[in-house]
Amino acid sequence: MRKELLKVENVTVRFGGLVAVNDFSLNVAQGTIHALIGPNGAGKSTTFNCISRFYQPTSGRIVFDDTDITHAPASEMARYGIARSFQNLELFNELTVLENVMIGAHVHCGGSLPDRLQAKPPAVMRHIEEVIERTGLGPYREHKARNLDFGHQKLLELARALAIRPRLLLLDEPAAGLRNREIASLDRLLTDLVRTDGLTVLIVEHVMQLVMSISDRVTVLNFGTKIAEGTPQEVRNDPAVIEAYLGKEAAHA
Amino acid sequence: MDLQLALLFLQQGVASGLVVGSVYALLALAIVIIFKTSEVPNFAQGEMLMAAGYVALYLLVFRALPAWASISMTIVVAFAGAALFRRVVLTQVAHASGSPVNLVIATLGLSYVLKGLVRQTGFGDTPRSFPALVSTDSLMIGQASVTRLDLAILGTAIIVMAAFFWMFGYTKLGRAMRSVGMNPKAAQLVGVNLNRIHTIIWGLSGAISAIAALLISPKLLMTADMGSVVTLGFAAAIVGGFASLPGAVVGGFIIGIVEQLVGLFVSSRAITLAPFLAIMLVLILRPQGLFGGRVVIKKV
């Protein structure tokens, strides 16, 4: 039995009178890829933002590696080893690829004053170069993030998150807007990160091709409530899921 | 200080505070409508007021035009000038760089240009007094002495604010403005012409500043530096939460009264410090302002 790295326990989020997420629970096992899917407005992003501590749940608990992080500030997440990407790209646009990734390693550049003053701390640079190579951003190292094409900007989001050296990687629609070839390489990269580096990934995604291929488990949300959970195969055949996505008739067809 | 005197000061302070406060409220309103819709604190608001004051002075005294003509021309000029600045300058600034800091710098630039221009005309080199259009005979309300002019100022300011709130709350234009303030993208989707609304808002803000100028000028010595009165408008806006229109109005009255009370109870020199102290107090005690709502979460 694998250890549960992330536990979301009975989380409810209300915005005014609107219930965005309703009594939602989720366990993510260490060393797995767990996908969170559902139709638009199902509450996936809200849940995701609660875990990365950008939103505060109205009630419920979030536990990471046996530590309650329900009230921890968002800026502490990197130190816990939780990294996230952003759905609508939140890159440091005017900075170079290298600088973007270096800021990802912010929490590893601490220590004594001379360490903090170093422009390129050697211990950190090795890992940064590795991340840049692995994500295929090497040739663009000195390009400004703003000038990259969309596919590479998405990769830079991922690279920057990896520079945190996370134990849990939260990805918000990493494949949205990518071409098939790019999705295939993202698929390879994520699988490799989990299999060889032991990373744990929670991914919110609409691109089913990717979800079905990489996920160990899939959780389906609709109207803020969990409607199904299981392996990709189980979820694909679940009538409730088909109904949520395609409407009632399709489920009974 | 004995109680009798303190009570007298209190009444006088509140009375004169309401009068000047009504002008600060107008100024705060002019600042907040721009900020609400474009997230830019307009640092030229005070100089827009100052320039409008000099336009009125020129028409009324040097051209000897009748009051109604001078007043309406001043308001029209202020509307057109502010709208033009938004349309020509700020559009281009936003086009050249997306940073809001640049827009703020452009408004600082405008404030200096206006100040310099007024000095260049020669009207701004000596302090001038603006003729009162209403008699300055004083009358007593309770133990406070106010002039007819004071009452006219307060009355006009309240009428203008009422008209503004009616426009903002109940007309098609007001609805469009509110929608731009809440969600510009959605407003654009439902057919609101963003550029046009922003231009009108700037014009309106200029016109309100002009009215504030007409109201406050008779009570001050006019100089090219009189735009510094804007500090009080900003203080009022901050007290009100900076994004709330009713907050701006209440903030204006609070600042007006506090300023007058400080003047009476402490010293007239300490008045300069009043807006700063008010801003700091609000920041310490209630950083979202008295009327600020909860913090809006940025969608990520």
Next chain:
Amino acid sequence: MRILGLLAAMAGLIVLPLISSGYVVYLANLLLTFTVLCLGMHIVIGEAGQFSLAQAAFYGIGIYTSGLANTAFGWPLPLSVLASGLVAALVGLCIGTLALRMRDIYLALATFAFGEAMQWVFLSWTPVTGGPNGLRIPPASLLGFEIVNDRQAYPVVLAITILMIWATVVIARSRLGRAFRAVRESEVAALAMGVSVQTTKLAAFALSAFFAGVAGAMFAIYSTYIHPDSLGFQTTILVLTMVVVGGLGSFSGAIGGAIVFGLISELLRQAPSYQEIIYGLILIVFMMFAPRGLFAFIGDNLKRFARA
């Protein structure tokens, strides 16, 4: 090539007082002071993207701290320069802690109001500032020598400037400098990378106050008199204009802007009535057409010209 240029500039700066008139040396001191002021503003606006409008107030705090350290305590020069920076930074820390609790624009507004309030303090606190009469600044002393004129002050002023330029470079390349730019570019992403956004903003603000305080101490080395009138919003705008002319966010621009526009503003003293219009127009026109500053603007156009 770059190193050669730098060496040439250094050599020029060192021999300057030997070959020029007293006025030129005075001007050089003034421009170096403005350079440090601009570096301070560059850190808070250019690097961290936070808008502070109290540079003149911190500059004033530096001048008076220095004056006080000289007369009342008789501190040695390095100590009084350091004290000027630290006192300014401390005051900045207090204002910043309050102003940065809420929306970003509060910093601009609170610092604006703070600047006005400080000018009032400078005018009223007669025992320290001389009030409306201004203050005679006693000569500073270094290692037992009294610095009595511009020529003697110049090497000290130059040394401090070089030190501050070096500090700016080190900070910009450090972890803190990266955090500044991260906050400027995207606060949410910075948060997710573990940058504490509030602390970072506060650090930028306090650092910029420190630079302004040191600039004040530099002024006190070569000047004999200060009046609160020259410590108002006007001076903040002058520094802002310099940074804008040089290019917001560009380190060399901040220095270039201080020198180029410092010279222009010195020329403009001949026509004081046009000063305001010209400063204002420069701010507007640069924001409209050359938001990245004069040097980037010339560079871009040269490239375009070369291609055509």
